[in-house]
Every structure is written in C-alpha cells, then in structure tokens.
Amino acid sequence: MNLDLDTIIKLASLGLSLGAVVFTFFATRKKDVEHRFELGRKTFADHELRIAAMETAQLNMPKNTDLHRLELTLSEIGGDMKALRATMRGMSESMARTEAIVNRHETHLLDGGKS
Numbered sequence: 001m002n003l004d005l006d007t008i009i010k011l012a013s014l015g016l017s018l019g020a021v022v023f024t025f026f027a028t029r030k031k032d033v034e035h036r037f038e039l040g041r042k043t044f045a046d047h048e049l050r051i052a053a054m055e056t057a058q059l060n061m062p063k064n065t066d067l068h069r070l071e072l073t074l075s076e077i078g079g080d081m082k083a084l085r086a087t088m089r090g091m092s093e094s095m096a097r098t099e100a101i102v103n104r105h106e107t108h109l110l111d112g113g114k115s
Contacts, residue, residue: 062070
C-alpha cells in the first residue's frame with residue numbers, strides 16, 4: 001500500500017470529519033436526553049398532583065351505604081308528606097264546614113232571626 005502525503009491528508013480529513021460528526025451526535029444527544037428527562041419529570045409531577053387530587057375527591061365522595069341511607073330517608077319523608085297531605089285535606093274540609101256554620105250564624109244574627 002502506497003501512502004503519499006496527499007492520501008494521508010485526505011484520510012486525516014475524513015477521520016476528523018467523522019470524529020466531529022460522532023462528537024456532535026453524542027453531545028447534542030446528551031442535551032436532548034436531559035431535556036426529555038426534564039419534561040418527563042415535570043409530566044410525572046403533574047400526573048402525581050392530579051392523582052392526589054382525584055384520590056382526595058374520591059375519599060370525600062359518599063359511599064354506597066350513605067346513598068342507601070339517603071334513599072331510605074327520602075322515602076320516609078315521602079310517606080310523611082302523604083300523611084301530611086291527608087291531614088291538611090281533612091283540616092281544609094273541617095275549616096270549610098266551620099266557615100259554612102259561621103256564615104249561617106252570621107246570616108241568622110244579621111237577619112234578626114226572621115227566617
């Protein structure tokens with residue numbers, strides 16, 4: 001193999017160029033990886049905060065037993081309201097009869113017992 005000065009310079013230039021490419025690749029790759037890791041850390045921290053907020057909200061939600069108890073209470077209130085409506089209807093009818101009697105008495109007293 002015959003190596004003259006021109007060939008050595010060309011090989012050195014090629015080696016230097018390849019070395020620069022490899023160095024640039026690893027140098028920028030490291031920065032890019034660090035940047036991606038930092039973004040990953042921030043995303044992970046955001047997810048951690050969101051998960052903690054969801055856990056807190058879930059702990060404060062009513063349980064099945066609470067909802068069942070509420071359903072039973074509302075059912076009792078509905079029954080009480082029915083009974084109250086019946087009582088009010090009876091009282092209303094009684095008031096109507098009392099009003100009729102009072103009107104007859106007023107009419108009798110105003111007429112002076114002429115009827």
